[in-house]
Amino acid sequence: MIIPPRLRRVKKCERCELLFSYNEMSCTHCKGLSEQQVVALKQKYADEHEGNANLGKLFFIIAMLLLLALFIINSG
Numbered sequence: 070m071i072i073p074p075r076l077r078r079v080k081k082c083e084r085c086e087l088l089f090s091y092n093e094m095s096c097t098h099c100k101g102l103s104e105q106q107v108v109a110l111k112q113k114y115a116d117e118h119e120g121n122a123n124l125g126k127l128f129f130i131i132a133m134l135l136l137l138a139l140f141i142i143n144s145g
């Protein structure tokens with residue numbers, strides 16, 4: 070009998086809001102950190118997320134400019 074591999078179960082830490090394995094007793098991200106360090110950790114992840122969003126916007130603008138350039142070339 071073949072048992073299908075289970076999906077990795079994760080839970081969200083209420084303290085640092087990061088995901089960690091269900092098998093862990095406590096969060097692997099903020100375990101042993103002080104409140105101040107947890108705040109810094111959350112800020113770090115928030116900054117990274119914002120950076121990715123800005124990068125996405127930049128690619129969107131470049132794509133739009135390329136489309137505009139193609140349109141100008143084709144219409145000319």
Ligand SMILES: [Zn+2]
Pocket residue numbers: 082083084085086087096097098099100
């Ligand atoms: Zn945590």
